[in-house]
Amino acid sequence: MLEGKTVLLVITGGIAAYKSIELIRLLQTNNAIVVPVMTKSALQFIKPLSVAAIAGSKVYTELFDLTAEAEMGHIELSRSADIILVAPASASFLSKMAQGGCDDLASTLLLATDKPVFVAPSMNVRMWHHPATQRNLNAINDDGIITIGPNEGGMACGEFGLGRMSEPSEIVAFLNSYFKQGPLLGKRIIVTSGTTHEMIDPVRYIANRSSGEQGSAIASALADLGANVIFITGPSTAPIPANVELTKVRSGREMHKAVLAQLPADVAIFVAAVSDWCIDHVSEQKIKKNSNGPPVLKFNENPDILRDVGNLKDDRPSLVIGFAAETEDLYKNAETKFKKKGCDWIIANDVSATTGYMGGDENKICLISAKQTEDWPLMSKKSVAKKLAAKICTALEV
Numbered sequence: 001m002l003e004g005k006t007v008l009l010v011i012t013g014g015i016a017a018y019k020s021i022e023l024i025r026l027l028q029t030n031n032a033i034v035v036p037v038m039t040k041s042a043l044q045f046i047k048p049l050s051v052a053a054i055a056g057s058k059v060y061t062e063l064f065d066l067t068a069e070a071e072m073g074h075i076e077l078s079r080s081a082d083i084i085l086v087a088p089a090s091a092s093f094l095s096k097m098a099q100g101g102c103d104d105l106a107s108t109l110l111l112a113t114d115k116p117v118f119v120a121p122s123m124n125v126r127m128w129h130h131p132a133t134q135r136n137l138n139a140i141n142d143d144g145i146i147t148i149g150p151n152e153g154g155m156a157c158g159e160f161g162l163g164r165m166s167e168p169s170e171i172v173a174f175l176n177s178y179f180k181q182g183p184l185l186g187k188r189i190i191v192t193s194g195t196t197h198e199m200i201d202p203v204r205y206i207a208n209r210s211s212g213e214q215g216s217a218i219a220s221a222l223a224d225l226g227a228n229v230i231f232i233t234g235p236s237t238a239p240i241p242a243n244v245e246l247t248k249v250r251s252g253r254e255m256h257k258a259v260l261a262q263l264p265a266d267v268a269i270f271v272a273a274v275s276d277w278c279i280d281h282v283s284e285q286k287i288k289k290n291s292n293g294p295p296v297l298k299f300n301e302n303p304d305i306l307r308d309v310g311n312l313k314d315d316r317p318s319l320v321i322g323f324a325a326e327t328e329d330l331y332k333n334a335e336t337k338f339k340k341k342g343c344d345w346i347i348a349n350d351v352s353a354t355t356g357y358m359g360g361d362e363n364k365i366c367l368i369s370a371k372q373t374e375d376w377p378l379m380s381k382k383s384v385a386k387k388l389a390a391k392i393c394t395a396l397e398v
């Protein structure tokens with residue numbers, strides 16, 4: 001995890017330098033400390049004042065700077081960080097790194113460091129595919145430098161292809177997974193979250209009041225313990241945890257497909273409030289009011305994700321956990337669900353009027369397994385998530 005880590009961020013002269021501001025913000029949101037270094041060319045693309053203000057740190061630019069050397073010499077600067085991240089990494093800078101060139105502060109730091117170095121290349125598609133660039137990349141990878149991206153997509157120059165810098169969120173997720181540690185390291189865990197939208201016509205849908213807060217909290221707690229979390233979420237108002245592999249879906253059918261595509265996994269936790277039904281025939285155009293009165297909607301059953309995964313012959317996760325939101329007869333309904341779905345645990349939660357239906361920061365749950373029924377006291381959703389993550393560790397004997 002990036003928490004408490006110092007990142008020496010080297011910004012080189014590429015068009016994606018403008019994304020550095022968002023990258024700094026995201027690194028800080030992940031509790032990292034950012035110390036920026038800019039090449040001369042980078043100064044043509046963004047102002048050091050903006051970088052310094054966002055980073056809350058001096059921006060280092062010059063190798064021959066008496067004041068900077070007196071405060072912190074370039075060797076010390078290269079060693080004081082936990083990692084060095086070059087983003088964006090220009091083709092020219094990659095070439096310099098491959099040669100071991102050190103004629104400015106940024107390249108000298110990279111030659112002097114003993115810390116892990118990551119590069120996020122960013123350049124025109126032809127520059128990326130050029131044999132010289134690929135040769136340089138192979139050379140720096142052989143030196144132990146880790147490459148993040150690039151992505152395929154439209155470019156500032158109007159061309160399309162590989163060479164776009166990875167998004168700041170992807171860079172941060174990559175770094176987070178690099179630094180992951182904890183008892184769940186190496187475990188692949190699927191978590192579904194949020195509601196689903198079952199379309200009626202292009203502008204109307206049926207949904208429920210699930211906020212996605214509990215699913216996000218569970219995904220985050222598991223990732224904090226080192227798990228590789230595959231977070232499959234329907235529409236949600238909750239924040240997406242930073243250190244998970246994200247898949248966004250809309251309908252119950254899409255979620256079903258996305259979950260099956262992510263198997264095998266060690267654990268699957270189905271927190272999402274998936275609609276039991278979808279509309280039989282989704283109108284291609286907005287349904288208009290007319291004199292025949294309101295439309296009559298015909299429903300079909302959505303595929304049952306929990307039952308399908310719980311009953312898999314091959315690739316069944318060793319722990320399959322379902323959520324049961326009930327407005328009445330909590331225990332009876334949850335136990336019936338437990339017996340029908342082939343899962344290992346059901347987490348029943350009371351979403352009756354007395355608890356305010358769905359939403360809110362707290363949850364009162366009851367965990368049902370083949371062995372026992374455990375009532376947990378009313379807790380914050382984050383505490384429920386932490387307690388559940390600890391129980392999963394025990395069940396996996398890690």
Ligand SMILES: Cc1cc2nc3c(=O)[nH]c(=O)nc-3n(C[C@H](O)[C@H](O)[C@H](O)COP(=O)(O)O)c2cc1C
Pocket residue numbers: 011012013014015016039040041042089090091092093122123124127
């Ligand atoms: C408008 C403009 C945009 C540029 N964008 C990129 C780019 O995205 N990637 C890249 O490798 N070079 C790009 N260049 C070229 C670099 O800025 C140039 O090679 C420079 O010497 C890199 O210096 P540095 O690696 O020391 O920062 C661009 C140049 C200009 C004028």
